Amino acid sequence: MKVVIYQDIDAGRAVVVVPAYNDKLRDESLTESDYLDKVISKAVPPNVGYSIIEHTALPSSRSNRNSWFYDHDLGMITEG
Numbered sequence: 001m002k003v004v005i006y007q008d009i010d011a012g013r014a015v016v017v018v019p020a021y022n023d024k025l026r027d028e029s030l031t032e033s034d035y036l037d038k039v040i041s042k043a044v045p046p047n048v049g050y051s052i053i054e055h056t057a058l059p060s061s062r063s064n065r066n067s068w069f070y071d072h073d074l075g076m077i078t079e080g
Helices: 032-043
Strands: 002-008 013-017 050-054 068-071 076-079
Touching: 002 032, 002 068, 013 032
Parallel strands: 013 068
Antiparallel strands: 002 013, 002 050, 068 076
């Protein structure tokens, strides 16, 4: 399952957006790509870089989630 990740500059941490793929109100005519575009347009602030990654790329432990930093160039999450 694909998720969207971006860096919240004000909070200093990564934000993970998990689309509601199984939402019964979702427009079924949208492809996965179109649906992700719609989610990004609503969830990611303007002029902020983001990446689309597989949920399996997220750390398995979420205990330090508030200290995650996503490096778009390296394509990885680090804990700050």
